[in-house]
Amino acid sequence: MNYLAFLQKEIHSAAFATIAADGRPQVRIIDIMLCDESSLYFLTAKGKEFYRQLTEQQFVAVTGVKDQKAVSLRGKVRIADPALLDEMFEQNPYMKEIYPGNTRKALEAFQIYEGEGEFFDLTCKPVFREAFTLSGSTAYALSYHIIDACTGCGSCLAVCPQSCISSASVPYRIAAEHCLHCGACRKVCPSGAVRFD
Amino acid sequence: MNYLAFLQKEIHSAAFATIAADGRPQVRIIDIMLCDESSLYFLTAKGKEFYRQLTEQQFVAVTGVKDQKAVSLRGKVRIADPALLDEMFEQNPYMKEIYPGNTRKALEAFQIYEGEGEFFDLTCKPVFREAFTLSGSTAYALSYHIIDACTGCGSCLAVCPQSCISSASVPYRIAAEHCLHCGACRKVCPSGAVRFD
Numbered sequence: 001m002n003y004l005a006f007l008q009k010e011i012h013s014a015a016f017a018t019i020a021a022d023g024r025p026q027v028r029i030i031d032i033m034l035c036d037e038s039s040l041y042f043l044t045a046k047g048k049e050f051y052r053q054l055t056e057q058q059f060v061a062v063t064g065v066k067d068q069k070a071v072s073l074r075g076k077v078r079i080a081d082p083a084l085l086d087e088m089f090e091q092n093p094y095m096k097e098i099y100p101g102n103t104r105k106a107l108e109a110f111q112i113y114e115g116e117g118e119f120f121d122l123t124c125k126p127v128f129r130e131a132f133t134l135s136g137s138t139a140y141a142l143s144y145h146i147i148d149a150c151t152g153c154g155s156c157l158a159v160c161p162q163s164c165i166s167s168a169s170v171p172y173r174i175a176a177e178h179c180l181h182c183g184a185c186r187k188v189c190p191s192g193a194v195r196f197d
Numbered sequence: 198m199n200y201l202a203f204l205q206k207e208i209h210s211a212a213f214a215t216i217a218a219d220g221r222p223q224v225r226i227i228d229i230m231l232c233d234e235s236s237l238y239f240l241t242a243k244g245k246e247f248y249r250q251l252t253e254q255q256f257v258a259v260t261g262v263k264d265q266k267a268v269s270l271r272g273k274v275r276i277a278d279p280a281l282l283d284e285m286f287e288q289n290p291y292m293k294e295i296y297p298g299n300t301r302k303a304l305e306a307f308q309i310y311e312g313e314g315e316f317f318d319l320t321c322k323p324v325f326r327e328a329f330t331l332s333g334s335t336a337y338a339l340s341y342h343i344i345d346a347c348t349g350c351g352s353c354l355a356v357c358p359q360s361c362i363s364s365a366s367v368p369y370r371i372a373a374e375h376c377l378h379c380g381a382c383r384k385v386c387p388s389g390a391v392r393f394d
Contacts, residue, residue, distance in 0.1 A: 013262045015212030017222035020271075025214035025222050025258040029267040029317075047341070047380010047393065061222040065210045070226040074217075098319065098377070103358035106379035120226075122295065144244070161300035180295070182303035183244010196244065 003119050003132050007064055007071045008035035014064030014071075016042070018053040026053070032064075033088035033095075033109075038134045040112045041080055043088060043095075047106065054110060055079070062112070068122040075115015075134055084109045116140075126162035126178035142196060143176040144185065149193035156185035156194065200316050200329050204261055204268045205232035211261030211268075213239070215250040223250070229261075230285035230292075230306075235331045237309045238277055240285060240292075244303065251307060252276070259309070265319040272312015272331055281306045313337075323359035323375035339393060340373040341382065346390035353382035353391065 007014060013031050020026040028050060034041040040062075044051050054060065054077050063072040085104060089095045099107060116139050121128040131141035146156075150171030157165055157172075164178035165185060171193060174185070186194035204211060210226050217223040225247060231238040237259075241248050251257065251274050260269040282301060286292045296304060313336050318325040328338035343353075347368030354362055354369075361375035362382060368390060371382070383391035 013265075013267075015214070015224055015260045017212070017214035017224040017258065019216065019222055024254075024256050024271065025216055025224075026271065027212055027214040027222075027224055027258040027260045028269050029260055029262040045377060045379035045381075047383060048378050049339070057221075059221050061214065061224040063212045063224045063226055065226040068210075070210075072225050074221065074223065097322070098324070099358045099379075103356060103379075103381060106356070106358065106381040106384075125294070127295070142246070159300060159303070161296045161303065180242060181245050182242035182296075182300075184242075184300060184303040186244060187303075 001119070003071050003117065004035045004038075004040060004134070006069070006119075007062070007073075008032040008040060011064035011066045011071065014062050016050070017061040017063075018050065018057055018059075020049070020053070026050075031092065033092050034084065038113070038136060041084060041088065042110055042112075043085070043107045044110065045106045046108055051108060060112060062117075070120045070122075071117060072120070073112070073115050073117025073134070075112045075117075077110055077112055080109040080111040082109060126164050126175075127180060129177055129179070141176075142181075144174050144179050144181060144183070144194060144196050145176065146171045146174055146185075147193050147195055149191045150189075151191050151193075153190060155188045155190060159184040159188050198316065200268050200314065201232045201235075201237060201331070203266070203316075204259070204270075205229040205237060208261035208263045208268065211259050213247070214258040214260075215247065215254055215256075217246070217250070223247075228289065230289050231281065235310070235333060238281060238285065239307055239309075240282070240304045241307065242303045243305055248305060257309060259314075267317045267319075268314060269317070270309070270312050270314025270331070272309045272314075274307055274309050277306040277308040279306060323361050323372075324377060326374055326376070338373075341371050341376050341378060341380070341391060341393050342373065343368045343371055343382075344390050344392055346388045347386075348388055348390075350387060352385045352387060356381040356385050
């Protein structure tokens, strides 16, 4: 599955988080206008606090959901080629009603060009998650996993909501792609054999 | 319109933003389990980074959208009465599949109990926005407005995408509830009469 295309075409209206002037998080809904193989494009108006935050922080966290399938990512942001503005309006004609005629000049095109994210699907049983990068390189994601200190006592098996711990061999093995990250296994393990890193 | 109820019942799956260990924003989709007149309730698992961030920062920014109607808010967070956990599962029975049986013990209930937000409706022409507080007290929101330095030259009228500046009297007047915050009027005003505060 192409997660960037899913985010742009299917979810389309996503949440973009930055840090506000008070040092705390701020988040608002932004439509994703275009995507290519390794980046996303969106617009904002030059008079907004969001514009100032983007140009200063050059970083944004994004998430969106549709039908219990969510995509989240964090990445670097830069101002995009202004020539893309007209293409964005062609691909998203509803924008012509919000910014009619020449008023689109108030807008700036931005690109998320580097970063990593995660897809999370609650419609699967067990749930399914997968990390990805915008560049297509191997993604590194934090995960719960079991180290050699595992004695195979079985305590963790009873508390895993997704039954995604295999006891076929010792140390036991957590199927990271089905893990909720709830931490119940780590809490009950008498041997300190569950790690999250 | 009751914006908290719209966020909980209609949007339901919203974006929750915090600050990650790297000092940058992080955002993920969280379902809003319950609401009352002045607060929202949600769950997260104790093994998650999000749980740690919530207990440390005691603050969260939330946004969600449905059918081009968005609600965003920022507010204080605290751990809620654990007795609410079972009520949340009763009101949201799909949670029983994700955390079956006793595995719900891995979860903690949180409450957003103080804060302020904004409703934004793109289906209206012109767009409609309204600030609100969780407590029901008068909301204070940043807005574009025109001060006495306005000469009535008309420059701003031509660039407002929503045609929401009235020239019936001088100083002109911006209808804040229909303003996109694009800043085009401020940019073209030769008298510096447009403020955003």
